[in-house]
Amino acid sequence: xxxxxxxxxxxxxxxxxxxxxxxxxxxxxxxxxxxxxxxxxxxxxxxxxxxxxxxxxxxxxxxxxxxxxxxxxxxxxxxxxxxxxxxxxxxxxxxxxxxxxxxxxxxxxxxxxxxxxxxxxxxxxxxxxxxxxxxxxxxxxxxxxxxxxxxxxxxxxxxxxxxxxxxxxxxxxxxxxxxxxxxxxxxxxxxxxxxxxxxxxxxxxxxxxxxxxxxxxxxxxxxxxxxxx
Numbered sequence: 001x002x003x004x005x006x007x008x009x010x011x012x013x014x015x016x017x018x019x020x021x022x023x024x025x026x027x028x029x030x031x032x033x034x035x036x037x038x039x040x041x042x043x044x045x046x047x048x049x050x051x052x053x054x055x056x057x058x059x060x061x062x063x064x065x066x067x068x069x070x071x072x073x074x075x076x077x078x079x080x081x082x083x084x085x086x087x088x089x090x091x092x093x094x095x096x097x098x099x100x101x102x103x104x105x106x107x108x109x110x111x112x113x114x115x116x117x118x119x120x121x122x123x124x125x126x127x128x129x130x131x132x133x134x135x136x137x138x139x140x141x142x143x144x145x146x147x148x149x150x151x152x153x154x155x156x157x158x159x160x161x162x163x164x165x166x167x168x169x170x171x172x173x174x175x176x177x178x179x180x181x182x183x184x185x186x187x188x189x190x191x192x193x194x195x196x197x198x199x200x201x202x203x204x205x206x207x208x209x210x211x212x213x214x215x216x217x218x219x220x221x222x223x224x225x226x227x228x229x
Contacts, residue, residue, distance in 0.1 A: 003067070006031040006162055006194040007052055012061030014047055021047045023218045025061070029211070034188055034195040036205045039215035045198040046090075048215075049164045052196065053087055054080035066161060081110070086155030086163040086193070090170060092147055094139040100126075100150050101135040104157045111158050125153040128187070145176050152184070156191065163188075165197045169204065181207045 007029040014022040022044045029035050037045045050056045051063060054076050063071040065085075070078040095103065104125060108118040126132050129149040139147055148168065155163055165184075169177040181204055188195050197208055205212060212224040 004031050005029065005064075006033075006066060007196070008062075008064040009048075009052075010062040010064075012048075012051065012058045012063060014044075014051060014056065014058050021218055022051075022058075025218075025220055027213065027220060027223075029194065029196060031194055032192060033210045034185065034197065034208050035211040035213060036209035037196065037198045037213050037215060038200065038202070038205050039221070040200055043215040044218040045215055046166055049087075049166055049196065049198055052162075053085055053164055054078065054083050084160050084162065086158070086160040088151050088155045088163070088165040088168045090167045092151040092168070094147060094150060094154075096139055099136050099138055100131055100142075100153075103150055103154045107154055107157050113158070121157050121159070125157045128156075128190075129153045144172055145180065148172065148180055149183075152187070156187065156193070159191070160193060162194045162196070165195065167198050167200070170199075170201075177201075177204065178207070184208065 005028045009025050009027045012022055012025040013020070025048065037048060039045055047056070051058055051071065052065070054070060057071045057074050057076045060073055062069065065078070065083055068078060070083060098106065101122060104122045105118055108121055113121065126135065129152060131146070131149055131153065134142065134146065139150070142150065151168065169180055172180065184195070185208060199205060214221045
């Protein structure tokens with residue numbers, strides 16, 4: 001079909017209680033790229049992520065993920081848990097009662113990994129994310145940057161081909177945002193996943209993107225394969 005395309009959206013529209021959120025969105029996202037969705041609050045960026053993740057279905061239009069028909073005309077054909085996607089939410093959505101190790105193990109248990117594979121994957125991600133020694137800590141015992149790294153580790157621990165991030169650095173100070181954005185780029189290059197990253201920050205966009213899509217009022221205003229915005 002389209003081997004170099006990880007995600008394809010064809011004429012995707014979505015409304016909430018009759019209010020249009022997305023209007024006839026057509027978009028190809030290249031395999032192995034870092035695509036940034038840039039635009040003001042309320043322009044439909046998060047809704048687009050939710051449709052790709054399978055949390056919602058488009059009212060009209062078609063979504064392909066990794067060459068498979070995932071959603072079409074109000075129907076979710078491939079459920080979220082079968083889409084091989086990691087998701088980092090804006091508020092991180094860490095579970096307050098669960099340790100760092102528990103966050104990662106929960107994901108792998110849900111996907112049916114054996115105990116030995118769980119231990120190997122968790123050990124690898126703890127090392128990659130510089131979380132060694134923090135396995136038993138709960139979110140309230142971690143700094144903001146450490147919480148962010150736990151959320152990234154949880155999204156990556158099952159080795160997904162596609163990772164979605166919804167303004168994950170927006171609550172952090174500038175220095176930490178810059179350092180973590182650099183870390184996200186390194187992880188993406190090392191692990192090879194396709195990244196779709198939502199932000200309204202042009203500095204983050206310049207630092208992260210290999211593809212840029214600017215959204216306004218539920219439509220794609222412009223597309224650019226460089227970061228010269």
